[in-house]
Amino acid sequence: MTQTPLRKDAARNWDQIVAVARGLVDEGTPLQLNDVARRAGLGVGTVYRHFATPEALLETVATPCLEALTAYGERALADTDPWRALEGFLIRTVEAQVTDASLSPVTAAATDALPRTTELKRSLGSAGTLLLERARDAGAVRPDLAAADLVPLMCGIAYAVNVHSGSSADRLDTAHRYLATLLGGLRATPPNA
Secondary structure, three states: OOOOOOOHHHHHHHHHHHHHHHHHHHOOOOOOHHHHHHHHOOOHHHHHHHOOOHHHHHHHHHHHHHHHHHHHHHHHOOOOOHHHHHHHHHHHHHHHHHHOOOHHHHHHOOOOOOHHHHHHHHHHHHHHHHHHHHHHHOOOEOOOOOHHHHHHHHHHHHHHHHHHOOOHHHHHHHHHHHHHHHHHHHEOOOOOO
16 A cells, blocks of 8 residues: 655654654653644644554554564574574564563554554564574474463563663663573573483
8 A cells, every 4th residue: 555645744743743752652651642742842633633543653653663673583584593593583672672662562552553563563473483483493492482482571571671770781781681591491402411
């Protein structure tokens, strides 16, 4: 489906709305369209013309991160080493979770406001499942690990990082340490161990 390009002023307004929303999400402030309009210096009707709900705006804020993760997952599928591909994908996923505040609420939502969000979440889940299946088939991960286990495990790490770390650099270091511990537990036990 092709969209008609926005007029310059409408495109500028859209960009301003998304930038204000990004700032609010990053500071942990819930999105309210009236508040976004006020902070963007726009009329409420202008914001509602672009985004019918706060959820649609939040999903728009999260879209670049979802697109980047999906693209990384597709590239990882081309890696000939199944463990390295899965490990890299999980590292990117947990890094995104602890650096982009819009990602967790959007991926955890049971329903999506935008079809693009549904498409991206489906592609991301598919990539994760395929990467896990390849690693399992290669004997690189525990045979009892299911694709449905990955999301709660990654969310658990992100939650632990949010609770137990401070600065952005500290958050990434903590996330990498927690993920390394998890990955050690996911690896299949070597036959001679």
